[in-house]
Amino acid sequence: MLLNNLCSISATPVVSPNITLYPVWEGEFGASPVRLICILSGFFPDKLNVEWQQENKSLHTVPNQRKLQSVVAVNDTFSLISEIQPNMTEWKRGSSFTCKAIHDKKEFDKTTSICQSEYI
Secondary structure (H helix, E strand, C coil): CHHHHHHCCCCCCCECCEEEEEEEECCCCCCCCEEEEEEEEEEECCCCEEEEEECCEECCCCCEEEEEEEEECCEEEEEEEEEECCCHHHHHHCCCEEEEEEECCEEEEEEECHHHCCCC
């Protein structure tokens, strides 16, 4: 009887996150501080770590993060929003900033800089 119960347990599917990263500023471009917002969406299970990097080196900053759970039919997925406010001098200089996620022992990342912004 125990063997039948073990065989009926199905493996939980792993769904990798989709990453979107973009800069946001509230005032005039270049005159107001910029915030970098990284959205990691549609992942499962909810164990996910986020690290921010500047020029491929870890930033020692505490990001503002919010985790959301989506319930669509039977598929529960998670989203996480991570946000930092980079140093304006470094941002204007063209430094690259990366949002890096580790999920199910795999790495996912997106990188942006002022040079890649479509709002220049």
